[in-house]
Amino acid sequence: MKRLGGYGPGAAVVAVPLGIALAGPLLVGEPTARAASFTLDAGHRLGTDFVGRDVVQQVLLGGRPVVLVALAATVLVYLVALPVGLACALTHRRWLEEVLMRPLDVLLAVPSLLMILLVAAAFPPGKAGLALLVAFVSAPDATRIVRAAAAEAASRPAVEALRMQGESWWRLAVGYVGRSILRTLAADAGIRLTGVLYLVATAAFLGIGVAPDAADWAVMVDRNRTGLIVQPWAVVVPALLIVALTMGGNLLVDAAMERRTPVRKGRRT
Amino acid sequence: MNALRSWIARRLLLGVLQTAAVVLLVFGLTEALPGDAAVAFAGDQPDPQRIAAVREAMGLDRPAHERLTDWVVGLLHGDFGTSLTSGRPVAGFLADGFGPTLLLATLTVLILVPVSVGLGVLAARHEGRLTDRLISSATLGVYAVPEFALGVLLVSVLALRLGWLPPTAVGYGTDLLAHPAALVLPVLVLLARPVCSLARLVRAGMIDALAAPWTAHARRYGIPGARIRYGHALPNALAPATQQLARTIDWLLCGVIVVEALYVIPGLGTVLMNAVADRDIPVVQGLAVVFGVATVLLNLGADLVTHRLAPRSGAAA
Numbered sequence: 269m270k271r272l273g274g275y276g277p278g279a280a281v282v283a284v285p286l287g288i289a290l291a292g293p294l295l296v297g298e299p300t301a302r303a304a305s306f307t308l309d310a311g312h313r314l315g316t317d318f319v320g321r322d323v324v325q326q327v328l329l330g331g332r333p334v335v336l337v338a339l340a341a342t343v344l345v346y347l348v349a350l351p352v353g354l355a356c357a358l359t360h361r362r363w364l365e366e367v368l369m370r371p372l373d374v375l376l377a378v379p380s381l382l383m384i385l386l387v388a389a390a391f392p393p394g395k396a397g398l399a400l401l402v403a404f405v406s407a408p409d410a411t412r413i414v415r416a417a418a419a420e421a422a423s424r425p426a427v428e429a430l431r432m433q434g435e436s437w438w439r440l441a442v443g444y445v446g447r448s449i450l451r452t453l454a455a456d457a458g459i460r461l462t463g464v465l466y467l468v469a470t471a472a473f474l475g476i477g478v479a480p481d482a483a484d485w486a487v488m489v490d491r492n493r494t495g496l497i498v499q500p501w502a503v504v505v506p507a508l509l510i511v512a513l514t515m516g517g518n519l520l521v522d523a524a525m526e527r528r529t530p531v532r533k534g535r536r537t
Numbered sequence: 538m539n540a541l542r543s544w545i546a547r548r549l550l551l552g553v554l555q556t557a558a559v560v561l562l563v564f565g566l567t568e569a570l571p572g573d574a575a576v577a578f579a580g581d582q583p584d585p586q587r588i589a590a591v592r593e594a595m596g597l598d599r600p601a602h603e604r605l606t607d608w609v610v611g612l613l614h615g616d617f618g619t620s621l622t623s624g625r626p627v628a629g630f631l632a633d634g635f636g637p638t639l640l641l642a643t644l645t646v647l648i649l650v651p652v653s654v655g656l657g658v659l660a661a662r663h664e665g666r667l668t669d670r671l672i673s674s675a676t677l678g679v680y681a682v683p684e685f686a687l688g689v690l691l692v693s694v695l696a697l698r699l700g701w702l703p704p705t706a707v708g709y710g711t712d713l714l715a716h717p718a719a720l721v722l723p724v725l726v727l728l729a730r731p732v733c734s735l736a737r738l739v740r741a742g743m744i745d746a747l748a749a750p751w752t753a754h755a756r757r758y759g760i761p762g763a764r765i766r767y768g769h770a771l772p773n774a775l776a777p778a779t780q781q782l783a784r785t786i787d788w789l790l791c792g793v794i795v796v797e798a799l800y801v802i803p804g805l806g807t808v809l810m811n812a813v814a815d816r817d818i819p820v821v822q823g824l825a826v827v828f829g830v831a832t833v834l835l836n837l838g839a840d841l842v843t844h845r846l847a848p849r850s851g852a853a854a
Binding site: 277373374375377378379380381382383385386387388389390392462463465466469470473474475476486489490493496497500503504507508510511514515517518519522 | 555558559562563566567674677678679680681682683684685686687689690692693697704786787790791794795798799809810812813814816817818821822825828829832833836
């Protein structure tokens with residue numbers, strides 16, 4: 269798909285939120301004394317939040333949980349998707365494939381946020397729980413993609429030759445098939461990361477997996493909404509950072525994918 | 538014709554299985570979690586007497602399969618159980634929230650289809666030129682942005698700074714149609730992500746269809762460009778988009794929950810969030826079944842339409 273420029277725009281958009289998320293907690297310094305809620309006085313450059321904390325400090329602290337939970341969830345997704353997908357693609361037992369893949373079709377039928385809410389209602393999760401939950405709802409799709417890519421690689425003559433040589437399953441799965449699907453995996457990981465980031469932020473906004481006064485951009489947007497008229501910065505700044513993070517991330521992923529699969533030119537007749 | 542009929546039969550069977558699986562999953566998930574619904578409901582102040590009372594009311598002392606059978610039989614009769622917090626039937630909650638949510642979803646889909654098809658066709662007609670690049674970049678950028686962040690920014694600019702629209706639907710009750718201004722922002726936010734994904738698919742499908750050999754052949758026969766574009770290329774481009782439209786229902790349901798929370802609209806999403814906050818398991822289960830079954834049915838419908846538009850594509854099942 270044609271866009272303006274290559275990696276440039278995406279990298280530029282994502283740099284600010286990612287920089288704040290990673291380096292912010294180092295720059296924050298001592299927490300300042302709590303002031304009145306929702307003020308815009310001289311002592312605080314972006315004013316104070318709903319319990320009178322400095323918005324600048326909260327912004328600096330609030331990116332790390334969003335990014336870390338999303339990264340952890342993405343890693344967890346592949347911890348499930350890779351073994352299950354590879355096992356399905358390499359097995360010759362049809363029933364094993366059915367047993368492993370059919371439940372995923374069912375999971376795919378349930379809206380992801382609904383599943384998260386359903387579990388959260390019965391068992392309120394913490395940060396780790398949220399990462400697990402998001403990984404759980406994102407894993408079926410990733411598994412299907414791993415399986416499809418691996419099945420293609422596993423049907424090549426090279427795999428048959430390796431089998432006949434008596435190579436171990438491990439050598440086959442990791443050494444050959446795993447290596448040949450690396451590109452597909454990298455592209456899928458990018459898409460998965462943006463999807464997971466969306467779910468993590470939205471869940472946090474709805475108050476799942478986070479403390480009600482947590483320093484987290486999504487929570488800041490939610491909790492400071494009541495003061496939007498008097499003190500917009502406590503909402504607008506974290507919201508803009510989330511927009512920039514997701515938007516830039518998606519642009520980067522797309523640029524990376526385009527580099528891998530060059531667009532065919534001049535197909536119009 | 539026989540092949541078509543057997544395909545439809547197989548697809549319907551898959552839909553029935555998925556529905557059954559969703560119901561089982563909803564029941565199983567709350568069953569598998571540590572503690573039970575009564576303990577979860579009691580929350581941070583576990584009062585043994587209260588837990589016992591809730592257990593009694595929900596019949597938690599009976600074996601799981603008996604409760605499952607009762608619940609499923611109830612579902613088939615439209616009886617979704619009783620709320621733990623208020624003692625009202627869950628079906629009453631669903632009926633209350635149904636109107637606003639249905640209105641939001643219908644409006645969104647009604648606008649979504651023409652807008653995304655229009656944008657996709659427009660971009661495809663100008664492939665590689667400025668219009669296409671602008672549309673493609675914008676749709677790509679907005680595609681991944683969470684609704685709440687976008688929505689809150691729109692509220693700050695359009696409602697608070699410029700004062701054009703009301704910031705929330707507070708005070709309008711459930712009759713939102715009488716206050717169209719309050720609907721503009723929620724529908725706009727709900728549209729953002731689905732429009733992007735659909736427009737991109739329509740564009741890609743259009744470009745492929747216009748580059749196909751049969752389009753060139755039709756041109757050589759002297760069939761007018763507009764008829765090729767809208768009579769032949771567009772239906773082919775719409776097949777993958779229809780499937781995606783069903784997938785977008787997933788997003789729409791997520792979006793509805795967020796948008797209702799953001800704009801304080803008393804729909805099903807608000808009912809769900811309140812039930813989640815109160816850990817009112819029967820209400821959450823009832824809503825999950827309704828949302829889950831709606832998703833299954835919409836996917837089924839989309840597959841049938843896709844099959845009609847492009848019978849060779851061999852949709853799922």
